[in-house]
Every structure is written in structure tokens, then in C-alpha cells.
Amino acid sequence: MRSSTAQASTYASTETVAIPLRRHWTDRIADYVEISKPRISFFVLISVAAGFLLGGSGEFQVWTLANALLGIALVATGSSALNQYYERDTDARMERTLSRPIPSGRLSAGEVLTMGLVSGIVGCVYLALFVNLLTAALAAATYLAYTLIYTPLKRISTVNTAVGAVPGALPPVLGWTAAGGSLDFNAFMMFSILYLWQFPHFMAIAWLYRDDYRRAGLKMIPAVEDRKQVTGFVAVGYALALLPVSLLPGQMGLAGDIYFVVALVFGVIYLWTAVRFCKTESVRTARQLLLASLAYLPAVWLAMVGEHLHLLN
Numbered sequence: 312m313r314s315s316t317a318q319a320s321t322y323a324s325t326e327t328v329a330i331p332l333r334r335h336w337t338d339r340i341a342d343y344v345e346i347s348k349p350r351i352s353f354f355v356l357i358s359v360a361a362g363f364l365l366g367g368s369g370e371f372q373v374w375t376l377a378n379a380l381l382g383i384a385l386v387a388t389g390s391s392a393l394n395q396y397y398e399r400d401t402d403a404r405m406e407r408t409l410s411r412p413i414p415s416g417r418l419s420a421g422e423v424l425t426m427g428l429v430s431g432i433v434g435c436v437y438l439a440l441f442v443n444l445l446t447a448a449l450a451a452a453t454y455l456a457y458t459l460i461y462t463p464l465k466r467i468s469t470v471n472t473a474v475g476a477v478p479g480a481l482p483p484v485l486g487w488t489a490a491g492g493s494l495d496f497n498a499f500m501m502f503s504i505l506y507l508w509q510f511p512h513f514m515a516i517a518w519l520y521r522d523d524y525r526r527a528g529l530k531m532i533p534a535v536e537d538r539k540q541v542t543g544f545v546a547v548g549y550a551l552a553l554l555p556v557s558l559l560p561g562q563m564g565l566a567g568d569i570y571f572v573v574a575l576v577f578g579v580i581y582l583w584t585a586v587r588f589c590k591t592e593s594v595r596t597a598r599q600l601l602l603a604s605l606a607y608l609p610a611v612w613l614a615m616v617g618e619h620l621h622l623l624n
């Protein structure tokens with residue numbers, strides 16, 4: 312125990328962290344919640360719910376949905392905890408992540424490692440017992456791909472984004488199989504939409520935090536690429552590819568005309584913000600692209616589910 316006053320900037324050199332002797336239990340809970348990356352996890356769970364509501368046979372199984380959400384939330388929390396355990400040194404070098412529980416000394420690395428293993432394993436076992444084996448196996452694959460492949464790859468190659476986008480795109484598939492759906496073309500369409508969506512989303516973020524990533528030695532495209540507009544072209548390319556792919560569910564009978572219009576309108580806005588970002592890389596255009604990404608996903612899932620369940624027509 313080196314000190315009881317954890318001042319984030321003091322610990323920027325990684326291992327030196329202070330664990331306060333006594334902290335109120337509500338503060339510890341808040342730290343555990345922060346470890347779970349609650350905003351990303353919330354979107355992951357929205358995607359699970361969308362997959363579930365589209366993959367079911369028509370009969371609404373509320374308890375299976377609740378069990379799937381709980382089990383997947385535990386697995387997602389476990390993967391976030393292991394990611395932060397592994398990245399405790401690089402997180403301490405980035406302004407965005409410096410005040411996370413480990414680099415700021417509010418939680419020990421050992422605690423977070425334990426949380427990552429326990430939460431991940433309990434979540435997978437819970438899914439196997441209360442949902443089904445296929446969903447448990449896919450959730451375990453998501454957890455392992457995120458922690459053992461994507462996370463270490465961030466230090467090695469810019470390919471990391473294309474790899475991390477695979478576990479990132481699996482949540483709707485987990486929901487789909489939790490509802491009893493098989494791994495068919497419709498599940499693959501939902502996977503593809505979320506896979507492509509992640510690139511403009513992350514190019515905006517990676518550009519905004521490129522100095523952070525450079526300082527930490529993480530290989531993100533805008534942090535290693537000196538030529539202007541490469542990040543923008545990646546964003547535009549994927550936003551463009553997303554447009555026709557996102558219209559497929561309307562064509563394949565998973566959703567109808569309302570979905571088609573919503574996917575088209577939000578897809579065009581997403582593409583337009585990506586083009587603006589590509590033309591003029593700036594904090595303003597990057598933030599607009601990030602905002603468009605965060606509006607796109609709930610809108611598209613909601614329209615698909617709403618129309619599939621005849622709530623909109």
C-alpha cells in the first residue's frame with residue numbers, strides 16, 4: 312500500500328497504483344459499473360434484444376429474454392474487465408482512460424482480473440443452464456475473441472479493428488439464437504449490419520483520440536497513418552457498403568417498407584456525415600459522425616423489430 316490518495320496523473324507510468332484503505336461500498340459499486348463500460352454494454356444489450364425479438368417463433372418468451380440479457384451482460388462485463396486488466400498500462404498513458412478504476416488506483420488489477428474471469432464464466436454457465444448451449448458457446452467465443460485476440464492485437468496491427476468488429480457484431484446473433492433461431496441468413500444479415508456499422512463509428516473515435524492512441528502505442532489507423540483522409544476513406548467505404556446491406560432485411564421479408572425507409576434515411580445520414588468527415592477531418596465533423604453512428608443503431612433495430620412484430624403497421 313503506497314498511498315491512500317490516488318491522483319490519476321501520478322500513476323501514468325503504469326504499475327504504481329494506490330488502493331485507498333477504506334472506501335464507501337457505493338463507490339466500489341460505481342467502480343465495478345465503470346469497469347463494465349455501461350454505455351457500450353447498453354448498446355450491446357439493445358442489439359441482443361433486437362436479435363431475440365426477430366429470431367423468435369412469434370411467441371414472446373419474456374423469461375428467456377431476461378435470462379439471455381442477464382447472462383450476456385455478465386459475459387460482456389467479464390470481457391470489459393479482462394480488457395481493462397490487460398490494458399492497465401496503456402490506459403494509464405491515455406487521457407481518455409487515465410481515470411479508469413485500475414490506472415487511478417481505485418481498484419486493484421487482481422480484483423479486476425478476478426471480476427473478469429468470474430463474471431465471464433458465470434455468464435456462460437448461466438446461458439448454458441437457462442437459455443441454450445448454442446448461445447452459451449457463441450457468448451464464450453465472443454468473450455475469448457475480444458479478450459484473447461482483439462485486445463492484444465491492438466498493440467500489433469491496425470487489422471485489430473476488423474478483428475474486434477467480429478465479436479462486436481455478434482450480440483444480435485446471440486439474441487437470435489437465444490430465441491431459438493438457427494444460424495441462418497437472417498442472423499448473418501444482422502451480424503453484417505453491425506459489423507459494417509462499427510468502422511465509421513470507430514474511425515471517428517480513433518481520429519478524435521489519435522494522440523492518445525499514439526502515446527499508448529496502440530495501432531489504430533489515424534494514429535499510425537500520416538496521410539490525410541485515409542481514416543475518412545475507411546469511414547466512407549464502410550458507410551457506403553452498409554447502405555445496401557442494411558436494406559436487405561426489407562427485401563428478405565424480415566421487415567417491410569417502414570424499415571426500408573428508416574434504414575435508407577439513417578444510412579444516408581451516416582454516409583453523409585462520413586463524407587463530410589473525410590472532406591474535412593475536424594473535431595466537429597468527427598463528433599457529428601460519432602453522433603450519427605449512435606443514432607443509427609437504435610433507429611434501425613427499432614424499425615426492424617417494430618415492423619417485424621407489427622407494432623408499426
Ligand code: HEM
Pocket residue numbers: 350351354355358407472473475476479480482505509512513516605
Ligand atoms: C471495433 C469495434 C469497436 C471499437 C474499437 C469501439 C470503440 C469505442 C470506444 C473507444 C469508445 C469510447 C469513446 C469515448 O470514450 O468517448 C466507444 C464508445 C461507444 N461505443 Fe464503440 N466500439 C466498437 C464497437 C461498438 C459496438 C459493437 C457497439 C454497440 C453494439 C458500440 C457502442 C458504443 C457506444 C454506445 C459508445 C458510447 C459513446 C458515448 O460515450 O457516448 N461500439 N466505442
Ligand SMILES: CC(C)=CCC/C(C)=C/CC/C(C)=C/COP(=O)(O)OP(=O)(O)O
Pocket residue numbers: 351355383386387390394450453454457461475476478479482
Ligand atoms: C457478449 C459479449 C462478450 C459482448 C461484447 C461485445 C463486444 C466485444 C463489444 C465491444 C466492441 C469493441 C471492440 C469495443 C472497443 O473496445 P476497446 O478495448 O477498443 O475500448 P477501450 O479503448 O475503451 O478499452
